[in-house]
Amino acid sequence: MENERESYDDSWSIGLRNLNLVDSNHSPWIDGGFLQSKSPSEFYSISSTRIILSLKEMSSATGLQSVSLDAGCLRKEKARILKFRSQNGSTLSVRSSVASSPQSLQSSKMVTLKSESTVRVGVLGASGYTGSEIVRLLANHPHFCITLMTADRKAGQSIGSVFPHLITQELPNMVAIKDADFSNVDAVFCCLPHGTTQDIIKALPSRLKIVDLSADFRLRNTDEYEEWYGQPHRAPDLQKEAKYGLTETSREEIRSARLVANPGCYPTSTLLPLVPLLKAHLIELRNIIIDAKSGVSGAGRGAKEANLYTEIAEGIHSYGIAKHRHVPEIEQGLTDASNSKVTISFTPHLMPMSRGMQSTIYVEMASGVTIDDLHRQLKTSYQDEEFVVLLEKGAPPPHTRNVRGSNYCVMNVYQDRIPGRAIIVSVIDNLSTRDFYTSLCFLSAIFSSTDRGKKNGSSYDVNFLRRGYKV
Numbered sequence: 001m002e003n004e005r006e007s008y009d010d011s012w013s014i015g016l017r018n019l020n021l022v023d024s025n026h027s028p029w030i031d032g033g034f035l036q037s038k039s040p041s042e043f044y045s046i047s048s049t050r051i052i053l054s055l056k057e058m059s060s061a062t063g064l065q066s067v068s069l070d071a072g073c074l075r076k077e078k079a080r081i082l083k084f085r086s087q088n089g090s091t092l093s094v095r096s097s098v099a100s101s102p103q104s105l106q107s108s109k110m111v112t113l114k115s116e117s118t119v120r121v122g123v124l125g126a127s128g129y130t131g132s133e134i135v136r137l138l139a140n141h142p143h144f145c146i147t148l149m150t151a152d153r154k155a156g157q158s159i160g161s162v163f164p165h166l167i168t169q170e171l172p173n174m175v176a177i178k179d180a181d182f183s184n185v186d187a188v189f190c191c192l193p194h195g196t197t198q199d200i201i202k203a204l205p206s207r208l209k210i211v212d213l214s215a216d217f218r219l220r221n222t223d224e225y226e227e228w229y230g231q232p233h234r235a236p237d238l239q240k241e242a243k244y245g246l247t248e249t250s251r252e253e254i255r256s257a258r259l260v261a262n263p264g265c266y267p268t269s270t271l272l273p274l275v276p277l278l279k280a281h282l283i284e285l286r287n288i289i290i291d292a293k294s295g296v297s298g299a300g301r302g303a304k305e306a307n308l309y310t311e312i313a314e315g316i317h318s319y320g321i322a323k324h325r326h327v328p329e330i331e332q333g334l335t336d337a338s339n340s341k342v343t344i345s346f347t348p349h350l351m352p353m354s355r356g357m358q359s360t361i362y363v364e365m366a367s368g369v370t371i372d373d374l375h376r377q378l379k380t381s382y383q384d385e386e387f388v389v390l391l392e393k394g395a396p397p398p399h400t401r402n403v404r405g406s407n408y409c410v411m412n413v414y415q416d417r418i419p420g421r422a423i424i425v426s427v428i429d430n431l432s433t434r435d436f437y438t439s440l441c442f443l444s445a446i447f448s449s450t451d452r453g454k455k456n457g458s459s460y461d462v463n464f465l466r467r468g469y470k471v
């Protein structure tokens with residue numbers, strides 16, 4: 001499948017040759033950019049119908065069960081989450097997520113955009129799991145251009161030699177951070193271990209916009225950081241400057257920030273459902289119980305005995321009981337939402353799967369509140385949010401595989417059999433491209449303030465960039 005290109009009708013084609021089709025776990029992965037009109041000017045105007053037709057043929061040819069359609073380059077009105085029945089009777093889900101198109105299929109217009117007016121991005125820690133996801137998503141994005149990638153043990157290597165699914169990308173070799181040249185960089189994604197990150201960010205040129213995926217700048221209270229992370233914070237001034245990057249709750253703050261602290265995966269999957277309910281006083285502050293499960297990639301790519309196949313496969317286990325470092329981050333978000341101190345019970349579990357996360361959350365409804373009220377509130381809160389999906393009332397709970405590789409947080413609320421209690425199920429991809437989503441929101445502000453952005457005028461208005469990710 002990765003080595004062929006097939007045409008399906010006169011004007012549209014699906015390119016199957018680019019290895020960017022598959023993620024690092026070799027799932028079938030269709031990038032929206034693979035679907036393009038032969039006319040370069042119609043690059044964005046991809047019709048859902050054409051996509052379905054083409055994928056239908058492809059699925060019967062290859063026996064695919066599901067396809068991730070990475071469709072960020074499509075216009076919002078053209079992209080859909082689609083399901084259809086394939087010839088062999090299985091359901092083929094077509095999921096749109098975020099952006100990018102293979103270079104091989106970019107139109108001349110896109111190439112021009114790339115060279116003249118893209119955000120120049122450095123990915124620090126490109127040889128890790130989150131870094132390589134950022135690379136996969138940005139490598140062909142029309143508004144971003146990767147000009148720098150760093151690694152530690154893998155410094156000096158090409159990204160393709162570390163992650164073969166990226167082998168077809170034309171990207172710079174990875175260098176050690178000490179050898180990095182930031183002169184050609186507007187913004188960095190910092191995908192490094194916590195602890196190390198704060199020293200590295202402290203030393204970066206101050207003009208750079210930074211999206212930090214680590215936990216180093218998430219906790220406003222540096223004493224709390226020391227308590228939960230076992231070391232004093234070494235960049236308290238930067239901490240004051242950092243904005244917590246949960247896009248749905250802090251979009252405007254993120255846009256004007258220089259340093260964005262991307263939320264942890266467990267906090268993302270729990271704060272998204274709970275924050276609107278707390279803000280609306282629909283649930284009690286007490287007795288919030290979070291039972292969460294993560295894929296093993298959540299622990300990063302570094303070799304650890306506890307994460308060996310033999311330790312993980314064919315079973316699950318809880319860890320960090322009552323002391324996981326995401327507790328204060330979740331409590332910080334819930335306390336902000338309710339303006340009162342909230343404490344939680346939180347137990348994470350490691351699942352024998354490579355990526356994905358589910359949080360099952362048990363809450364007490366406020367007096368007189370029903371499950372319908374919770375559902376209505378979430379629906380209202382997220383009706384304009386592209387990447388938070390509330391399922392229909394009573395619909396079966398979402399699966400982690402529904403959101404694999406995507407920005408989506410999919411959730412639903414259920415009545416517990418104990419009167420007055422509700423159960424919320426929320427799923428995300430822990431190796432989430434939500435990082436990417438937050439980042440685009442943040443980076444979309446760059447061009448309104450740079451000379452290059454001003455020079456290029458309307459090409460860089462925020463809406464133009466938003467179309468790129470709000471699909």
Ligand SMILES: NC(=O)C1=CN([C@@H]2O[C@H](COP(=O)(O)OP(=O)(O)OC[C@H]3O[C@@H](n4cnc5c(N)ncnc54)[C@H](OP(=O)(O)O)[C@@H]3O)[C@@H](O)[C@H]2O)C=CC1
Nearest residue numbers: 125127128129130151152153154191192194214298300301
């Ligand atoms: N995995 C996940 O689901 C998520 C992780 N995060 C956070 O994002 C950050 C990155 O995580 P993840 O990608 O999983 O981690 P990985 O262990 O997969 O990757 C870490 C990256 O950092 C580099 N690195 C390690 N130590 C140093 C150092 N001392 N100096 C410079 N570079 C270094 C590694 O280089 P090399 O491999 O060459 O040694 C690698 O590129 C972490 O802070 C993590 O907590 C956030 C959200 C989700």
Ligand SMILES: CC(=O)N[C@@H](CCC(=O)OP(=O)(O)O)C(=O)O
Nearest residue numbers: 213215264265294295296298299
């Ligand atoms: C399975 C696993 O080990 N998960 C990690 C969390 C990963 C994550 O996203 O959190 P950070 O961004 O804070 O690293 C953990 O429990 O520490």
